[in-house]
Amino acid sequence: MKFIIRGVYIYIKNSKIAIMKNELINLPIGAMGVTLGSMSLANAFGFLGVNFLKHLFMNLGFLVIISGFLKLILYP
Numbered sequence: 001m002k003f004i005i006r007g008v009y010i011y012i013k014n015s016k017i018a019i020m021k022n023e024l025i026n027l028p029i030g031a032m033g034v035t036l037g038s039m040s041l042a043n044a045f046g047f048l049g050v051n052f053l054k055h056l057f058m059n060l061g062f063l064v065i066i067s068g069f070l071k072l073i074l075y076p
Helices: 015-025 028-047 051-074
Strands: 002-005 006-009
Touching: 015 051, 028 051
Parallel strands: none
Antiparallel strands: 002 006
């Protein structure tokens, strides 16, 4: 497969990249809102002393928000 992004050719040879591309295209935009809420809740978990949940929610939230922005940039 060949994709053109701002004049640069990107060849996808690995099936794992193709699967990630498919998941990125199908990411619902509402997931970013849910992620923002869960990241806010994660701060409450940190306040209560449950730090492993805080770190878990923050890391998952970071991945979803980065994926959402990549979707907006790559597939407008």
